[in-house]
Structure formats: structure tokens, C-alpha cells
Amino acid sequence: MSDSSVPLPHQDSAKASHTTGVPGDPLRDRVLLHISPARVGQARGHLDPVRSGLVLCGKDALRKAARLRREEAYGGVLLIDPAAYEVGAATAEAPFPQVASDALPFDDPLEVSLAEQRAAGVTAPVTPTGYIRAEDSDALRAAVGRVADLGDPSVVFAVPIDVAWLRDEESAQRLIAVLRLVEGPKAIMLGGQMDPLARYAEAVGHLRSVIRQTPGAALLRTDLAAFGALAAGAAFTGFGMSGGLRHVVPPGEKARTGGGFPTSPHVLYPELMSFFLGTTLAKRFAASPAPVCSCAACLGTRALDSFTSRRNPLPAAAAAHNVSVLMGWLRALDALPGGSAREHWWHERCKAAVDRYPLVNAAIAQPNAFKVPGQLKRWALAVPAPAAGTTTATAAQRTR
Known part of the structure; x- marks a missing residue:
């Protein structure tokens, strides 16, 4: 099932006049809901169809997306976050980690993931980028190079970066310079324990600079920053439905929480x-x-x-x-x-x-x-x- 066969939601003329590289740009100016497939039923009926949509993340995301399109008549904006950054870090040699356990040695994780998402009926496919650690410019450039070579502005380049990229002006400007090499939308996701943006005094200001100076910059898997980034001019953003979907925990680390198992929502x-x-x-x-x-x-x-x-x-x-x-x-x-x-x-x-x-x-x-x-x-x-x-x-x- 190709993207062209999937009905897109109604868009008003104001939204359709903006673009990040996709004709009509169905993602523009939306705050999507970053959500696990199991919780879609709790939230779907309360989404604003013109201003929001879904980003599925986790086990069965592909199957749930296909079911939403083919069996549940969902015609709204729909993305899948492959969350490869949970599996491993990006490297200069392999910016897109191998996620599938049954993958063949010669399979290209990037091509396989994009094809699977398109077959499930997504509005736009999202790259399976590994976690980009602080100051690992080589890994970032390798990922950017692969995405730029695709020559497809409909692909959303996932940029799961350690929040330390936003700790000072020099790091933020280096990030901006590299991201500007990609034509299509760039979906930044911030990594770190608990509340990454609270770690550095100037992180919010540097995030706004990245958004303003990077055409097509977006922000996914986040919290209040979804609205702050959209106000600063982000192409689109995604608010996490649960605490674990409001930031990225670096691979190899155990997520820190504020306490034990919650007894209430x-x-x-x-x-x-x-x-x-x-x-x-x-x-x-x-x-x-x-x-x-x-x-x-x-x-x-x-x-x-x-x-x-x-x-x-x-x-x-x-x-x-x-x-x-x-x-x-x-x-x-x-x-x-x-x-x-x-x-x-x-x-x-x-x-x-x-x-x-x-x-x-x-x-x-x-x-x-x-x-x-x-x-x-x-x-x-x-x-x-x-x-x-x-x-x-x-x-x-x-x-x-």
C-alpha cells in the first residue's frame, strides 16, 4: 500500500500554503500524539483531525498502523516511530542500527524500515536512526548523508540526539549546519533521563535557535516543548501520551522514574x-x-x-x-x-x-x-x- 493510496485528512487553506518539502504538506503546524499502539483507542476520538494526528511507537506499531488504515477507516495523519535509538547508537559506519532480529546480513535497515512503513499506510515514513550521542558529529553526518542521498523530501529524518547538543551555542550551531543539508523534515527527539531540557540553563533557547534556523525542523517524543517549538516555528511536533514517550532514554541506560509502579493514571x-x-x-x-x-x-x-x-x-x-x-x-x-x-x-x-x-x-x-x-x-x-x-x-x- 503506497502513500498515494492512503486518504489524507482535511486541511484548511492556511495550513496547505506552508511546506517542508512535501506537496500540500499534511504534517504542517500539527501537534501529533506520540503513543503506544495499545492506547490508541483511548485517545483517537479526542484528537483534533485538522491540527493533530498519531505517531505510533513500540511493539506492533506496523500492524496497528495497517489495521487503522485498512480496517478502522482512520484517514488522519499517521506516522510510525521505529525507535531504533532504543536499540543502539548511531555510528559513522552504521547510522541506522539493525532492529529486526530476523534481518538478513545484507538487508539495509533504512530501506527495509521505510518500505515497511509505506506498506502500512503512513502519511510519511520516518527513518530508523540510532541514538546520536553528544558531540558525535561523524555519526550525525553519516545519517544525514544517507538521507540526503535518498533525494526524497517526503521522508522524515528522525534525529534522536543527546540533549547535550543544546548545552552551548557552538554545539547547537554545529547541529544546525549539518541538519540543513537534508531537504525534507527533520524530527528532533531529545535524549536524557527524566526531563532533558531542564538539564542545561540555555537548552530551551538553543532549541528555539535550531528550530528557527533549520528549515523543516520538527520535534517529536516530547512534552511542553511540543508547544514551545511549534510557537517558535517548528514544522510539526509530537507530544508523548505517557512519560516514557516524552523523551529518549540513551541506549544501555535504565530509565529513571519518580517512584514505583503508579496506582493511578x-x-x-x-x-x-x-x-x-x-x-x-x-x-x-x-x-x-x-x-x-x-x-x-x-x-x-x-x-x-x-x-x-x-x-x-x-x-x-x-x-x-x-x-x-x-x-x-x-x-x-x-x-x-x-x-x-x-x-x-x-x-x-x-x-x-x-x-x-x-x-x-x-x-x-x-x-x-x-x-x-x-x-x-x-x-x-x-x-x-x-x-x-x-x-x-x-x-x-x-x-x-
């Missing part, structure tokens, strides 16, 4: 712009009324402290809530013109969330109940450039 607290276990929210608001959510799934009838079990239907309800909140943010961002207006909107939203934490803690009489996530602080401090015709003083007033 993670719930997005919209005003604080962060996820918390449902049981945590229930404890925090045990003596105070919890906020009631007005998202398209909750409709003003469900309190945030009600998601306290992993037994159905609460996980599905939490997933519907989380996706609906994200889609609300996306529609608000999409309603703004591109450029500085979007960046100022995102900055103000993050700053308001940071300012909200002490107010919520005071309201429930628990001074340290909710702590501001490191990355949220970074976005709140990353003041966007002044809009055209706006004085520096005016811009500073807007961010106070």
Missing part, C-alpha cells in the same frame, strides 16, 4: 501545566475542593482529584481529559498568526503557570505541595524576541 493539571498522579491530586485536595475541569472531555463535571484508580473506566477518562486539554491549547495557539505572537502567547502561558503554583499551595495550606517543573521554569524565563514594531520596553512590560 497521570492527570494533566491545566493551570499548572504539568502531570500528576490521580492519587497525588486526591491527597493534595483531601481537605479542599479540587479544581473542576472544563475541557471538551470533562465538560465542567469532573474534578481533577477523581482519577484515583487504574481500573477502567478511569484510565480512559484520564486519557480523554489529557488529550482534550492538549487539543484546547493547540487550537488556541493555532488561532494566532505565526511568529512572535505565538511565542509571546506561549511565554505568557508558562509564566502564568509558574506564578500559579504558590497560589494553589497557599489555597490548600500546603506550602510545598506542588513544585514547579524545571522545564516549565525554562520556558517561563525564555523571553521571546520583541514583535516587529514593538519597543524593547513594551516587550518587557508584557512579560512582567
Whole structure:
């Protein structure tokens, strides 16, 4: 089944006027949902069909994609993340690791993966790039060379890089220079434990520079950065449905988590712009009324402290809530013109969330109940450039 035989979702004229190298560019300006195949049913019905879509990652991604297209009549944007970076690192000799256990010695992992994805009916195939370690320019150049040789701008070049590529200006500019050699979209994924973008003080600023200076730059398998990057001009982004799909753990390392096995689903607290276990929210608001959510799934009838079990239907309800909140943010961002207006909107939203934490803690009489996530602080401090015709003083007033 080729790409041309797969129906694409409706696109408005504003989106169709932009391009990253693909005629009509069905990916442009979308925040996709990076999700495991097993959870598609929880989220699919709550996606905005014009502004979002799916990125399947994990076991059975190919089979699920084919089933969505052929049996479930899904005509929306659909990508597959081969996640070869979980298997091994890219090297100058082999930038695309061999993932399939039954592969023959002479099989080309890149060609095989792209062909399998196209056969499954993806909107665009994604390269099976290995993890690109900090300062491994040789591996990055080798991957770029192979993708450039394809001469196919419909291929999404996956760029799973260690976040140390964003630690300073020199590393970021080296990354930009190499990525600009690829004509089509470049989907950056950030590697590191827990919250990679919180590791370096200037990482958010350097990420915005990479996005602005690299035509077709995108950001997948991420969190809040999905909106920050889109506001900065990313071609498209992808928000992880679960914590493990919001960053890349370097191959060979065990993922660090905040605790043991969760006993309740993670719930997005919209005003604080962060996820918390449902049981945590229930404890925090045990003596105070919890906020009631007005998202398209909750409709003003469900309190945030009600998601306290992993037994159905609460996980599905939490997933519907989380996706609906994200889609609300996306529609608000999409309603703004591109450029500085979007960046100022995102900055103000993050700053308001940071300012909200002490107010919520005071309201429930628990001074340290909710702590501001490191990355949220970074976005709140990353003041966007002044809009055209706006004085520096005016811009500073807007961010106070």
C-alpha cells in the first residue's frame, strides 16, 4: 500500500500554503500524539483531525498502523516511530542500527524500515536512526548523508540526539549546519533521563535557535516543548501520551522514574501545566475542593482529584481529559498568526503557570505541595524576541 493510496485528512487553506518539502504538506503546524499502539483507542476520538494526528511507537506499531488504515477507516495523519535509538547508537559506519532480529546480513535497515512503513499506510515514513550521542558529529553526518542521498523530501529524518547538543551555542550551531543539508523534515527527539531540557540553563533557547534556523525542523517524543517549538516555528511536533514517550532514554541506560509502579493514571493539571498522579491530586485536595475541569472531555463535571484508580473506566477518562486539554491549547495557539505572537502567547502561558503554583499551595495550606517543573521554569524565563514594531520596553512590560 503506497502513500498515494492512503486518504489524507482535511486541511484548511492556511495550513496547505506552508511546506517542508512535501506537496500540500499534511504534517504542517500539527501537534501529533506520540503513543503506544495499545492506547490508541483511548485517545483517537479526542484528537483534533485538522491540527493533530498519531505517531505510533513500540511493539506492533506496523500492524496497528495497517489495521487503522485498512480496517478502522482512520484517514488522519499517521506516522510510525521505529525507535531504533532504543536499540543502539548511531555510528559513522552504521547510522541506522539493525532492529529486526530476523534481518538478513545484507538487508539495509533504512530501506527495509521505510518500505515497511509505506506498506502500512503512513502519511510519511520516518527513518530508523540510532541514538546520536553528544558531540558525535561523524555519526550525525553519516545519517544525514544517507538521507540526503535518498533525494526524497517526503521522508522524515528522525534525529534522536543527546540533549547535550543544546548545552552551548557552538554545539547547537554545529547541529544546525549539518541538519540543513537534508531537504525534507527533520524530527528532533531529545535524549536524557527524566526531563532533558531542564538539564542545561540555555537548552530551551538553543532549541528555539535550531528550530528557527533549520528549515523543516520538527520535534517529536516530547512534552511542553511540543508547544514551545511549534510557537517558535517548528514544522510539526509530537507530544508523548505517557512519560516514557516524552523523551529518549540513551541506549544501555535504565530509565529513571519518580517512584514505583503508579496506582493511578497521570492527570494533566491545566493551570499548572504539568502531570500528576490521580492519587497525588486526591491527597493534595483531601481537605479542599479540587479544581473542576472544563475541557471538551470533562465538560465542567469532573474534578481533577477523581482519577484515583487504574481500573477502567478511569484510565480512559484520564486519557480523554489529557488529550482534550492538549487539543484546547493547540487550537488556541493555532488561532494566532505565526511568529512572535505565538511565542509571546506561549511565554505568557508558562509564566502564568509558574506564578500559579504558590497560589494553589497557599489555597490548600500546603506550602510545598506542588513544585514547579524545571522545564516549565525554562520556558517561563525564555523571553521571546520583541514583535516587529514593538519597543524593547513594551516587550518587557508584557512579560512582567
